[in-house]
Amino acid sequence: MTQPPPPPNQPPGPPPGQPPNQPQGGGFGLSKDQPPAQPSAPPTQPPAGGYGTPPTPPQGGAPYGYPQTPPPAEPGYGYPQTPPPGQPQQGYPQQGAPGRQPYGAPTQPMHLQSAAPAAGGSGKLLNKTQLQIVIAACVAIALIIGGGFWYSSAQDGGKSDQAQGSSDGNGGDKGGKGDSAKAAPDGPGKEKAPADTASQVAFQLPLPARLDVTGVPGSWVTDKAFVKTSVNSIVAHDVAKGSVLWTLPLPGQVCAASRHMTDDNKTAIVFEAKKRAKGDKGYPPCTEVGVVDLTAGKLLWSTSVTGDSTGDENARFDQVTLSGNTVAAGYLGGSAAFDLTSGAVRWKPTVDANECRDIGYGGGEALVAVRRCGSYDNPSVTIQPLDPEKGTPLSTFKMPEGVDDARIVSTNPLVVAADVGDSGMFGISDFFSIDAKTGKLLTKIAIPGDKYLARCSASDGVEGCQFVVVGNNRLYLPTEEHEGTGESYSRTNEIVAFDLATGKAVSGRADAGNGYHALPLRMDGGNVIAYKWPPYDKGGQVVSINGATFEETVLLENPSDKTVRDAETSFVETGSEYHFAGGRLFIADDTLSEPGSDSESSSKYMAISFGPKG
Known part of the structure; x- marks a missing residue:
């Protein structure tokens, strides 16, 4: 399933210092800007790839478990790289790309064909050569069962001479479950497994009336409410029943929303100054910044601001965050900050003589700016932790040559994602672990784009990374899908970790299980909360993964109906907002398709929630 493109947040015309028709960077594999064509009918043969899709095995493969010679630079995942012999049966159930509906369910289980008998069979004694072959096969099987997890070595090529220690994302640590006696360094989590993990649908939010493709970014969970942006409004729903608690009308549509909220449930938004009208040639600009009380359902204040780069016009913003008592809104042409309590302007968008300006901020425990200098064709990017009251830099780290943008994964500890020299996939080639106090690089972790599922989207701003979390001084990432085990030809993946001090891969992994693929959502103390996208015949799961041992605890299992x-699964995996809190799962769309669309790219609901039975 593809995601329809989001509406533009600004009227036509490039921002200062940006040429017209600038291509959108990043993307989550399924581009919001140019959705691929959908198949008109189910294929007659099982398609390759896709989560849960049974791949077609190559012809002439060796028997299952026989020692394989891996192709050059193709690391194994601890599983056999060549599927068992035998073709999938005609009409075997499929599951396409994430969010796409399965074509059907199997009526009969599929069984593997028997491998050809080994040489020296029929009860005869094996000669020395044959015995060596058998021993080698047994060793290969033992390695597979042991679940070893290796990544191939790759060279940095000397591109970064700043790193004190670095890793290419292919660390040689052997996988495993680790020492179950260890506790995660960041402590125990709050989410506990219920007596019965089976869930039911708590509520579904219908799609609101809209004129065309509509962005509805932003959703939050409090102790009493699930709060979701809608068209020209924000609506709170009872966290258990979905009934409306309050509705906050807005002058126009929400363009951006902070993923953070204060301890007393306040958050920040950016929105249009007036409502869109049918037939408008352009959308109203996103000029209004405001703070919403998610408990009371009130807009506490809203304001706009001019700056050096905007002349007499109000500055436009396409992203917003908060840290402490500061709200910071960003845009390629310059950024601004406001007092969270009063709305007073802390600083305005500025562009200096070197064409330097903050293009956005990472929030949460600290406030960190991504600052860009120079022309569009020859930019340089720096990362600057800020004094949130004054906006003055506390330290500066200069990103390597070939980086024209960056994403803040975490502000404490400071972790930045970037695509160095446009060499990566899905907006990431490397993660940078930085000492925020000194601005020095601790380590660089190169991430082969074909081996990891984390994504960073340029259209989602400086905080636009998904499925990557930081905790226990580690970076937790999902691997890309690969072949599973057993007779189903299923696909699966793992969650692995890297040490932020050394950049080396941490021993151990959390397996998603056949047919599932796991997506880390957030930290819960020292535990990783992950959502498992389901196979064709089961519901999704939420699990808590011990951040030290990778031991998994199922917290919620959705119906297989x-x-x-x-x-x-009607929600686009990489274009949706996921929350798990208090034993409840919420999945919400951030972009609504055009009214009347019946394509597979359309979600059935704006949001869905799963909770405990009874």
């Missing part, structure tokens, strides 16, 4: 499963 096809109707429910179709609703759950």
Whole structure:
């Protein structure tokens, strides 16, 4: 399933210092800007790839478990790289790209064909050569069962001479479950497994009336409410029943929303100054910054601001965050900050003589600016932790040559994602672990784009990374899908970790299980909360993963009923907002398709929630 493109937040015309028709960078594999064509009918043969899709095995492969010679630079995942012999049967159930509906369910289980008998069979004694072959096969099987997890070595090529220690994302640590006696350094989590992990649909939010493709970014969970942006409004729903608690009308549509909220449930938004009208040639600009009380359902204040780069016009913003008592809104042409309590302007968008300006901020425990200098064709990018009251830099780290943008994954500890020299996939080639106090690089972790599922989207601003979390002084990432085990030809993945001090891969992994692929959502103390996208015949799961041992605890398991499963997977995996809190899962869309669209790219609901039975 593809995601429809989001509406532009600004009227036509490039921002200062940016040429017209600038291509959108990043993307989550399924581009919001140019959705691929959908198949008109189910294929007659099982398609390759896709989560849960049974791949077609190559012809002439060796028997399952026989020692394989891996192709050059192709690391194994601890599983056999060549599927068992035998072709999938015609009409075997498929599951396409994430969010796409399965074509059907199997009526009969599929069984593997028997491997050809080994040489020296029929009860005869094996000669020395044959015995060596058998021993080698047994060793290969033992390695597979042991679940070893290796990544191939890759060279940095000397591109970064700043790193005190670095890793290419292919660390040689052997996988495993680790020492179960260890506790995660950041402590125990709050989420506990219930007596019965089976869930039911708590509520579904219908799609609101809209004129065309509409962005609805932003959703939050408090102790009493699930709060979701809608068209020209923000609506709070009872966290258990979905009934409306309050509705906050807005002058126009929400363009951006902070993923953070204060301890007393306040958050920040950017929105248009007036409503869109049918037939408008352009959308109203996103000039208004405001703070919303998510408990009371009130807009506490809203304001706009001019700056050096905007002349007499109000500055436009396409992203917003908060840290402490500071709200910071960003844009390629310059950024601004406001007092969270009063709305007073802390600083305005500025562009200096070297064409330097803050293009956006990472928030949360600290406030960190991504600052860009120079022309569009020859930019340089720096990362600057800021004094949130004054906006003055506390330290500066200069990104390597070939970086024209950056994403803040975490502000404490400071972790930055970037695509160095446009060499990566999905907006990432490397993660940078930085000492925020000194501005010195601790380590660089190169991430091969074909081996990891984390994504960073340029259209989602400086905080636009998904499925990557930081905790326990580690970076937790999902691997890309690969072949599973057993007779189903299923796909699966793992969650692995890297040490932020050394950049080396940490021993151990959390397996998603056949047919599932795991997506880390957030930290819960020292535990990783992950959502498992389901296979064709089951519902999704939420698990808590011990950040030290990778031991998994199931917190929620959704129904396998096809109707429910179709609703759950109708959301585009990489264009949705995920929350798990208090034993409840919420999945919400951030972009609504054009009214009347019946394509597979359309979600059935604006949001869906799963909770405990009873």
